[in-house]
């Protein structure tokens with residue numbers, strides 16, 4: 334598919350046109366933090382932004398989601414609910430596109446989860462390449478998620494006062510077709526893009542001692558590490574880290590009865606393995622009661638279990654969990670300490 | 679199907695893995711203070727098609743969903759049975775339902791007992807407490823196809839004689855010449871003439887042929903610790919020791935994360951495992 338080039342002002346205009354009729358979500362600064370929300374005007378968009386507070390994957394996997402509606406007014410009736418709104422998400426970072434890929438694999442490929450699929454299919458992702466590192470918490474390069482390898486419909490790379498636009502899907506091609514002044518890219522543009530990418534490589538350092546493919550072994554060798562106890566004492570089990578994580582997907586399921594008492598719905602809600610009740614069973618046993626085991630589970634799930642099960646890393650290195658942890662638990666430090674840096678109590 | 683605001687031209691064929699099939703309660707037998715045996719039939723007339731050891735997710739709409747082992751054998755026709763202990767919301771709501779009312783069923787789910795690998799061999803079944811519920815499916819299946827199996831030994835332990843489940847069947851099993859069936863209870867009660875002590879005490883007078891015996895055990899975590907030790911001491915290899923685990927489950931299909939033991943999902947990879955698969959997993963608690 335032919336790449337395009339657009340000026341920033343042309344893109345802003347096209348976005349506003351789109352937003353006049355469609356739900357366009359983009360990073361917006363509010364109260365000092367950047368979050369994805371619906372926009373109408375290009376002026377609302379945040380210019381430089383760290384990964385948003387909540388990841389854009391929230392549009393495919395909302396915090397609360399209806400699964401079934403049922404009623405027993407005239408005999409039992411139950412029907413599935415597939416809810417989806419067409420949303421164009423502008424400014425998705427490469428790490429978050431990798432997170433979409435992981436969720437696609439779990440909810441679409443391993444399972445045919447129509448609730449996820451309906452929402453996901455209704456999303457159009459306009460990616461935005463990262464040309465410089467965001468802050469000290471991110472480690473995308475070590476997790477192999479700096480490069481946007483797929484998942485996007487369109488991918489923008491900033492070049493001077495314009496964007497180089499790569500087209501990833503037929504949906505993306507249809508969308509760019511509606512944009513004004515998106516000229517076809519020529520040799521000179523591609524050369525410029527290559528240079529930009531090269532410059533980027535040198536800007537991003539590897540922050541992990543290992544790359545993601547070595548993490549499963551490092552974690553397997555660390556079953557008995559003292560670090561888990563140290564972290565277990567520190568961690569508050571608040572669950573903030575799992576709430577902001579783009580690759581966390583655990584949920585709980587609850588029924589609600591409507592006011593008529595003859596009908597209701599079943600919904601799933603985000604849940605967190607950091608909470609004690611998460612693995613409790615009927616006999617009262619909790620299989621991951623001590624906090625150190627829960628912290629250990631999270632890092633193993635991110636760095637090892639998903640890799641072993643699905644062949645892809647369970648963490649995209651966005652750094653959100655570290656940014657939002659009240660006691661400063663950071664995956665960069667954890668993974669590096671397991672690798673052999675000294676553990677201090 | 680409720681579809682809200684999906685583009686009309688979506689080519690996706692959407693399916694919900696959470697949609698249960700209606701099933702009618704055709705029989706309800708109170709077995710004990712807290713356990714009830716439910717016989718159910720799928721409303722569309724199809725068989726459940728379970729393997730012994732598999733489970734279903736049961737919905738009481740408006741209350742919730744919970745996993746239960748299928749307790750009946752696939753050799754016994756189109757109705758199936760669940761034996762359920764009342765412990766909370768779903769299990770209490772089930773008790774209040776009358777014959778002829780409908781519940782929702784998803785499944786059968788998970789990996790059952792390796793029945794095919796057990797044919798032609800000696801089978802040693804060890805049940806602790808509610809562990810008899812899934813094992814009853816296996817035992818009935820084995821007894822219905824008795825000629826396919828070599829020696830069959832069944833050990834069943836409960837806290838008190840009062841808690842023994844399926845008494846009629848226990849009597850019938852006890853009367854059979856072609857199986858060795860033994861019962862024990864942790865605590866004796868007046869009138870109890872059987873063995874007293876944990877299920878491991880039944881091992882003492884047992885001759886186990888390590889080359890040809892498949893031990894299958896289901897019970898509380900403490901039971902596993904002791905019984906595994908004992909069957910290992912008999913010389914049975916780790917990958918022939920079969921056990922079934924219970925964990926919290928919210929989906930049964932490998933999505934919700936609740937049932938995870940380290941990197942494995944009990945709902946999909948289990949609930950039946952070999953000891954070899956679990957022994958290195960810290961969270962298996964064996």
Ligand SMILES: Cc1cc2nc3c(=O)[nH]c(=O)nc-3n(C[C@H](O)[C@H](O)[C@H](O)COP(=O)(O)OP(=O)(O)OC[C@H]3O[C@@H](n4cnc5c(N)ncnc54)[C@H](O)[C@@H]3O)c2cc1C
Nearest residue numbers: 614615744745746747762763766767768769811925926927
């Ligand atoms: C594979 C499998 C097979 C099972 N087979 C049987 C069976 O044959 N018979 C039987 O009586 N029970 C069985 N159980 C246990 C049964 O699922 C729980 O007792 C049931 O979920 C409790 O539901 P509730 O709504 O009544 O309890 P709740 O009101 O939800 O809670 C009561 C207690 O149960 C715990 N609990 C909640 N949800 C679950 C859950 N999904 N799994 C385990 N504990 C939970 C809670 O932590 C609480 O302590 C099985 C569980 C599994 C995982």
Ligand code: SF4
Nearest residue numbers: 568569571572574658
């Ligand atoms: S955010 Fe920090 S304190 Fe809270 S659960 Fe996660 S690691 Fe623990």
Ligand code: SF4
Nearest residue numbers: 578648649651652654
């Ligand atoms: S674990 Fe932390 S760094 Fe990794 S994807 Fe989740 S929030 Fe981002």
Ligand code: FES
Nearest residue numbers: 930933934935945
């Ligand atoms: S029960 Fe949800 S992942 Fe196993």
